[in-house]
Amino acid sequence: MTHRLRRCHISVPGSNEKMLLKSTKLDVDVVIIDLEDAVAPSEKENARNLVTELLQRETWRAPTVSVRINALSSEHCYQDILHLIDHNGAAGSRPQTLILPKTQRSSDLLFVDQLLLQIEARRGLSQATGLEALVEDATGMLNVADIATACERLETLIFGMGDFAASQRINTLNIGDQGGYIGDLWHYPRYRLIMAARAHGLEPVDGPYANFKDATGHAADCTAAKYLGMTGKWAIHPDQIAPITTCFSPSLEAVAKARAQHAAYQAALAQGLGAVSVDGVMVDQASIKLAAPLLAQAALLGL
Numbered sequence: 001m002t003h004r005l006r007r008c009h010i011s012v013p014g015s016n017e018k019m020l021l022k023s024t025k026l027d028v029d030v031v032i033i034d035l036e037d038a039v040a041p042s043e044k045e046n047a048r049n050l051v052t053e054l055l056q057r058e059t060w061r062a063p064t065v066s067v068r069i070n071a072l073s074s075e076h077c078y079q080d081i082l083h084l085i086d087h088n089g090a091a092g093s094r095p096q097t098l099i100l101p102k103t104q105r106s107s108d109l110l111f112v113d114q115l116l117l118q119i120e121a122r123r124g125l126s127q128a129t130g131l132e133a134l135v136e137d138a139t140g141m142l143n144v145a146d147i148a149t150a151c152e153r154l155e156t157l158i159f160g161m162g163d164f165a166a167s168q169r170i171n172t173l174n175i176g177d178q179g180g181y182i183g184d185l186w187h188y189p190r191y192r193l194i195m196a197a198r199a200h201g202l203e204p205v206d207g208p209y210a211n212f213k214d215a216t217g218h219a220a221d222c223t224a225a226k227y228l229g230m231t232g233k234w235a236i237h238p239d240q241i242a243p244i245t246t247c248f249s250p251s252l253e254a255v256a257k258a259r260a261q262h263a264a265y266q267a268a269l270a271q272g273l274g275a276v277s278v279d280g281v282m283v284d285q286a287s288i289k290l291a292a293p294l295l296a297q298a299a300l301l302g303l
């Protein structure tokens, strides 16, 4: 699977040329161009044409550009795929990944996978388009372990809490908000999705927090998602990019601690010991496994 930085993914409505042009300059790991819920039903075709044209003309600062296509239940899905992948020529003008919304079972992804396989074969495309699954209703969440096994090009499972809340009739009106619930409203679905993703080598990604003026609530939401094991999170506004990117980057303090544990463990091994005390904390092979992803990300970011 292609390795990508996936701390912050900002969504941009595919019908808004001004925001799309602005997104080319954003310092962010992933830009998601949305053809689904942020595009009015009357604008679906215009948005698809605009996005196809901009992908050919513009280059993005973000290393990854993804497009959220329309769901299989709409009449737009196959047209989105044809326009974005089949009709789009050079590798640079095709999105690196397609995001399938409202994924309910692995066969949903298989349909898209097979369509992409045919297009890639017919067009002789050597660079396969990645696929991402938004899991965002009760059916999808019940089937998430099956969804995770769908196909090789699948890169992420994304938790979409807005549609999920609607599907389960959770009592909240702001996407991502806890709605006054005592406890963590998103703990169970996040945990379930993260487990399915990690068990199959996929990256779990958290959906957005719609109240972009509420920096405190947003920060708490990012932290909760990160603690449970999410790789990154969606943003819906440029102001959310910096807090999300910082939250999902390793802190220098954590990197220093992980490096100290690693060094002490290696020294212990050289003496034939499998466990050692570092600042009063036991460190053994499991601790080294805990620190490994953090150290890998630090290396990738040049920390």
Ligand code: COA
Binding pocket: 010, 011, 012, 013, 018, 019, 020, 022, 023, 034, 037, 038, 208, 236, 237, 238
């Ligand atoms: N991508 C790129 N630029 C964005 C942006 C986004 N997602 N959201 C806002 N901006 C730009 C605005 O165009 C504005 O630019 P300007 O200063 O050059 O005029 C600037 O950032 C400040 O925006 P602001 O005035 O605070 O917000 P707004 O009222 O223009 O937009 C939203 C608010 C919610 C409509 C907008 O952020 C948005 O459409 N977000 C994405 C929605 C989406 O993709 N939803 C589907 C996925 S969940």
Ligand code: MG
Binding pocket: 037, 101, 102, 136, 160, 162, 163
């Ligand atoms: Mg949704």
